[in-house]
Amino acid sequence: MGRVKGILSQRDGITEVLLDIDHPVKKALNYNEVTGGVSVGDLLYLNTTAGSLALGTGGYHFVMANRAYEKLPVSPDGHGMKMRYTPFQVKVSFIEEEFSERSDVFDSPLDLRGRLVCFGELHSMIPPLCAYFRYYCKRKLRIGYIMTDHAALPVPFSKNIAFLKNSRLLDAVITIGNAFGGDRECVNIYTGLQTASEVENCDIILVSMGPGITGTGTSYGFSGLELGLYLDLAFRQGGQCCFVPRISFADKRIRHYGLSHHTLTILRDIIKAPISIALPGLDKRKMSYLYQQLRKNKAILQYRIAFIDGSAIREAMEHYGISVTSMGRGIDDDPAFFYAIGAAAKSALSVFYPKGGL
DSSP: OEEEEEEEEEETTEEEEEEEOSSSOOEEEEEHHHHOOOOTTOEEEEEOHHHHHTOTTTTOEEEEEETTOSOOOOOSSOOEEESTTSTTOEEEOBHHHHTTTOHHHHSSOOOOTTOEEEEESSGGGHHHHHHHHHHHOOSOOOEEEEEESSSOOBGGGOHHHHHHHHTTSOOEEEEOTTOBOSSEEOSSHHHHHHIIIIISOOSEEEEEEOSOOOBOSSSSOBGGGHHHHHHHHHHHTTOEEEEEOOEESSOOSGGGSEEOHHHHHIIIIIOOSOOEEEEEOOOHHHHHHHHHHHHHTTOTTTSEEEEEOOTTHHHHHHHTTOOOOBTTBOTTTOHHHHHHHHHHHHHHHHHHSTTSOO
């Protein structure tokens, strides 16, 4: 337990508080829709696990309950549940419920009709992708983001999404599975894609998990594996699919050096669709290293591989004031990571608008 000593920050759906607590970590996050608002002096029950283990979210505790409330009101709409059968299950209004009378949306097969669907293994890929598409595509586009449930579950946890929405770089956020807090709540990836295309009328759909990917160091034990399955689904249903490879030449872990072993697993064993893979144009040694990785994993035979200059991502990010980091590294620390995003986005737009009418 800890008492609120001060309010550090607030944004939609979340409050960061400073605690009076006997623990090295003195900060906590409160999800307002789950545990109610919070004020200085409130006595809080806290989940301190991440802070005690110094995990990726170890800079914060999480509020489980506030002694200031004996009970909290339940929203009147909907009867869907997320985080089901746990003490923290959250009631939501599924869009499948709201649109139950519209058979043209959720009773009809998904048809993406050539919409651009981009899949990114890390949450940190979403802001650069939004910046690139907004900056270099002169047509007015609607961009949607589907957040899956293989990492952080509450959308308010992501400062990136709050920034993108406030800056109008992102038009709609859809949370699927047990992820919650989006503009639209969906049961699964299929209806999430239907919502993005038919309800939100998005031209470009980005798919990724929230912050905090889980990786065990094994070939298949990582949460980004789902993206390969989702990409195949979107491809079968008429999507113009783009996969953003995770690349780094700054990561000291050999399994994440060059093409991450997670990316290689998805390309080698999961994706079956005959898509194109864009890699960033780097110096010859690094491009040769990437090529040999793909060759060793037999990806050369399945995909159309192209090396593309992705450095234009820098200008787009600077224009919108995006200074996102991945694994603690920014674009100056690990340019290959961001140039890979730029190369994938550039390639995707060239296919999406083949006549150059960007």
